[in-house]
Amino acid sequence: MEFTIRKGRIEDCESYLKLIQELADYEKAPDEVSITIENLEQEGFGIDAIFGSFTALQGNEVIGMAIYYEKYSTWKGRSLYLEDLIVTEDKRGIGAGKALFEAVMLEAKNRNCGRMEWQVLDWNQPAIDFYKSYGADLDPTWINGRFQKKQLQKFNFSQEI
Amino acid sequence: MEFTIRKGRIEDCESYLKLIQELADYEKAPDEVSITIENLEQEGFGIDAIFGSFTALQGNEVIGMAIYYEKYSTWKGRSLYLEDLIVTEDKRGIGAGKALFEAVMLEAKNRNCGRMEWQVLDWNQPAIDFYKSYGADLDPTWINGRFQKKQLQKFNFSQEI
Numbered sequence: 125m126e127f128t129i130r131k132g133r134i135e136d137c138e139s140y141l142k143l144i145q146e147l148a149d150y151e152k153a154p155d156e157v158s159i160t161i162e163n164l165e166q167e168g169f170g171i172d173a174i175f176g177s178f179t180a181l182q183g184n185e186v187i188g189m190a191i192y193y194e195k196y197s198t199w200k201g202r203s204l205y206l207e208d209l210i211v212t213e214d215k216r217g218i219g220a221g222k223a224l225f226e227a228v229m230l231e232a233k234n235r236n237c238g239r240m241e242w243q244v245l246d247w248n249q250p251a252i253d254f255y256k257s258y259g260a261d262l263d264p265t266w267i268n269g270r271f272q273k274k275q276l277q278k279f280n281f282s283q284e285i
Numbered sequence: 286m287e288f289t290i291r292k293g294r295i296e297d298c299e300s301y302l303k304l305i306q307e308l309a310d311y312e313k314a315p316d317e318v319s320i321t322i323e324n325l326e327q328e329g330f331g332i333d334a335i336f337g338s339f340t341a342l343q344g345n346e347v348i349g350m351a352i353y354y355e356k357y358s359t360w361k362g363r364s365l366y367l368e369d370l371i372v373t374e375d376k377r378g379i380g381a382g383k384a385l386f387e388a389v390m391l392e393a394k395n396r397n398c399g400r401m402e403w404q405v406l407d408w409n410q411p412a413i414d415f416y417k418s419y420g421a422d423l424d425p426t427w428i429n430g431r432f433q434k435k436q437l438q439k440f441n442f443s444q445e446i
Contacts, residue, residue: 140359144359144360148360153360156360156361157359157360158360158361158362158399159358159359159360159361159362159399163362167357167362167363174355174356174357174363175357191357191359193356193357194335195335195354195356195366195368196328196335196336196352196354196368197320197368198301198305198318198320198352198368198369199305199309199314199317199318199319199320200317200319200320200433200434201319201320201324201328202328202335205356207356207357207358207359208359226440226442226443229432229437229440229442230442232432232437233437233438233440236434237434237437238319238320238434239431239432239433239434240431240432240437241429241430241431241432242429242430242431243427243428243429243430244427244428244430245426245427245428246425246426246427246428247426252428255430258432258440259436260430260431260432260436261429261430261431261432261433262428262429262430263428263429263430263431264407264428264429265406265407265408266404266405266406266407266429267404267405267406267407267413267423267424267425268402268403268404268422268423268424268425268427269402269403269404269405269416269421269422269423269424270400270401270402270403270421270422270424271390271393271400271401271402271419271421271422272361272400272422273361273397273398273399273400275420275421276390276393276394276398276401277394279387279390279394279419281387281390281391282387
C-alpha cells in the first residue's frame with residue numbers, strides 16, 4: 125500500500141473535483157459544489173493562481189489531495205489556510221492523510237507563516253482526533269458568517285463607495 | 286456625526302494597528318497581536334499585497350476599518366473573506382460599521398465572488414444581530430483548527446516532500 129506525495133499538477137484537477145464532491149457528500153452538502161475542472165485549473169495553475177496543492181498517488185491513481193492558500197491574519201500576519209484535506213474512502217488508513225497534512229505544515233513553515241489554520245465539522249470525530257494528535261488548537265467559539273453569491277448580487281446597496 | 290468611507294491608504298496603517306488592538310482587547314485576546322505597522326504597510330500596500338481595506342473617517346480621524354482578502358472555496362471558487370470589521374468604541378452607532386460592511390459586500394459583488402465570508406465570536410451578540418439583520422447565514426457547526434508559528438517551527442517532520 126505504498127503511496128507518494130508530490131506538488132499538484134494541472135492534470136490532477138479532474139481527480140480533485142471528484143475528491144471535492146466525495147467530501148461534500150460526506151459533509152452532507154452534496155449540492156454545494158458549484159466549481160468546475162476549468163475553475164480548478166485556472167485558480168490553481170493559471171497565471172493568477174490563488175491556491176496551491178499536494179497530491180497523493182498510488183501509481184498513477186490520485187488517491188488524495190490537500191488544497192491551501194495564503195491568508196492574512198491581523199494578529200499574526202501572512203498565514204497558510206488549509207481549505208481541503210481529502211483521501212478517497214477506500215484508501216484511508218495507509219497514512220496518506222498524515223503525509224498530505226504534514227506536507228502543508230512544512231509549506232507553512234518554509235513560508236515562515238504566522239499561523240496555519242483550517243476548519244473541521246464539529247461532528248467529524250475522526251478528523252478532530254487526527255488534528256488533536258498533532259497538538260493543534262481546536263477552537264469552537266467562532267461562528268462562520270456567509271453570503272452566497274446570489275445574496276450579494278441582489279443586495280440593494282444604499283451608498284456610493 | 287458625518288463620516289466618509291474610502292479605500293485604505295498606506296498612511297492609515299498606524300490607525301489600523303490601534304483598531305486591531307482595540308478589537309483584540311474586546312475579544313479577550315489582548316496579547317495575540319504580533320503584527321507591526323510595517324507588516325500592515327507591506328501586506329496591504331506593498332508590491333505583493335495580500336489584503337485590501339476600507340477606512341471610515343471623521344475629518345482626518347480614522348474611526349473604523351475593514352480588512353479583507355481573496356480566498357478560494359473548493360465549493361464556490363474565488364471568494365472574499367472579511368478578516369476584520371472595526372469601529373472605535375466611541376464612534377459606534379452612527380452607521381460607520383454598516384457602511385464599511387456594505388463597502389466590502391459591494392467589493393465582493395464587483396469581483397463576482399462565489400461567496401463572502403467572515404467569523405464572529407459566539408458571545409458577541411451585537412455583532413451576531415448586526416449580521417442577522419442582513420440575512421446572512423451564521424453557521425456554528427465548524428471548529429477552527431490552528432497551529433501557531435512556534436508549533437510549525439518545532440514540528441519534527443518525518444518525511445521528505
